[in-house]
Amino acid sequence: MGTKPIIIGVAGGSGSGKTTVANKIYCKFQNQDILMIEQDAYYKDQSHLPMEERLKTNYDHPLAFDNDLLLDHLRKLLDREEIDKPVYDYANHTRSKEIMKQSPRDVIILEGILILEDERLRDIMDIKLYVDTDADLRIIRRLMRDIKDRGRTIDSVIDQYTEVVRPMHLQFIEPTKRYADVIIPEGGNNQVAIDLMVTKIKTILEQKLIL
Template identity: 60%
Template sequence: MAKPIVIGIAGGSASGKTTVAHALCEAFENGVVLLQQDSYYKHSDLPFEQRKQINYDHPDAFDHDLLVAQLQQLIQRHAIDVPIYDYAEHNRKVQIRHVKPQDVIILEGILVLADPALRDLMDVKLFVDTDADVRVLRRIQRDTQARGRSLNSVIDQYLTTVRPAYLEFIEPTKRFADVIIPEGGQNRVAIDLVRTKIAATLRHRGEIS
């Protein structure tokens, strides 16, 4: 059986990475699995108030070893148990998500292109490049409506950790991308081109007709 195609999608917070990932998932229906780097935030035994102060946009916030190991297992056609992250509690849940291997694996997250071990496992590397003002407005809307955050906390987090981390750690990973997608999920042309390339590769491997 052929090796699955691994697609990495990076970009700043609220850049549209998830929208791009879901658009590709829809294109391949049941033959794709989506992994999100956010699932691999480290478990913390710190009190809640201290967990709130962690810089979640720093590479050290993620359990890279577990992510690499589980991605390798999926590539080897083994099922995995993925952690589930609770944004309101700033910690992992007790529950896990059982994920079966598929022909296409999409890995989405702010820093998936920053780790050489992850990049070496990818066949296609994408970077979603969206203007900072659009990203911050989307983040405010998302975090206040879906993650139970206050407006002041979102703004404070953006200024103290999100923006500095983007400039230091995330934006520089654009140089590793095979394709840069401006404006994320709104760029249907770029998404269609990537989808067509993946479909052609799968046909060449005999995975789809």
């Protein structure tokens, strides 16, 4: 197919509901060629560092991400080339030796906390979304997720939030809201906004003669 894929960026703070929004949009196009690329998969390889250094990684800082590789992979997908998507090993705080073969698709959803921070990434997106959710809801969601799914203690989650997550959100994530084409309040619960996005994406696809 000669037409280029479209890229939809879904950004927002940790616990904002951006993953839910991305998944709901994804589900609306399951009968089509669609794929999800998570910025989290592109955390930098730290295999050259000792474990004590890896443990100090600030995962909410722009420098934690290998955006050069992410950009290279997105450009390949736009050119209809296959990529080897990295897999991040959170237990060992470095990139896994595994990879995921990913074929190009008509629609690419790029999801992550800092995808709007890098101008190069913004420039190749067709639609830029920012999921905007109040800080109290975000910390509650993060608490519930990290305790239930990651075996964390309440104290450790709160310490990480106050020392790293919150200041990084205010410094790097929140300011990227101004780059968004659409701001979605309250994340995955905002069905009207999600339906509007789906309609807009279908319109773009129709214009590209994909549908």
